[in-house]
Amino acid sequence: MRLDQFVSQALQISRNEAQKLIRAGFISVNQTVVTKAPTNITADANVTYDDEPLSLPGLLYLILHKPLGVISATEDPSQRTVLDLIKHPHARLLHPVGRLDKDTTGLLLLTNDGQWSHRITTPRQHVPKVYLAQLAEPLSQLAAQQLLQGVLLHGETQVVAATKIEILPKQQVRLTIHEGKYHQVKRMLAAVGNRVITLHREQIGGLQLDPRLQAGDWRLLASTEIELVFASQEPPLPPLKSHVFSGVS
Ligand code: URA
Secondary structure, X not given: OEHHXXXXXXXXXXXXXXXXXXXXXXXXXXOXXXXXXXXXXXXXXXXXXXXXXXXXXXXXXXEEEEOOOOEOOOOOOOXXXXXXXXXXXXXXXXXXXXXXXXXXXXXXXXXXXHHHHHHHHOHHHOOOEEEEEEEOOOOOHHHHHHHHHOEEOOOOOOOEOOOEEEEEOOXXXXXXXXXXXXXXHHHHHHHOOOOEEEEEEEEEOOEEXXXXXXXXXXXXXXXXXXXXXXXOOOOOOOOXXXXXXOXXX
């Protein structure tokens, strides 16, 4: 790797800025000041900036307990984003894996590994996502059946179905979906005449939200957890013909 590339990634600055630091003599490689930006360095080179060791971020995988009121974006001129919650030297390299609405809480993954996030979000991989919803009305058995069979949402051409629904006390339901369409859970519940009051994501694939994480807390994933996301993938059953239309757009 070229020295200017290494310095720009390690310090998260532009290649141009990195070249200026190198030319000005701030960067040493293996205890020797190097002023030529295109110098190639080996993987085990000891690079320092003003005598402070530099390292590359590598691949990062984080789990966040998303709180209410922050948006699933990397930056925004007026609203707090999930990245504002991550105090990590390489936070600005991260992106959220899919989105949770501003008023949805729960499990959100962040990474700088584009392939991993694509594997999780692409509907082809059938990674299940489990949500706990507080509803305005009790969910009838008939409505649960409709959700399992498939509902057609406004503006969509294909029906979407839940693959599992648990009707819980106090007008709560736990449901599993495999896609990640805009406002999908809220629109599905609206399609069967109900309304979501609060929504919380509990699980992605085989990975559950860590109960030790309070809202707003995050931690790095353990290496075993990075693949756990792809455990327990069952392809959804094909939705049946009958469906209802969503009342919201
Ligand atoms: N479905 C929704 O309606 N909102 C979310 O944030 C996630 C899934």
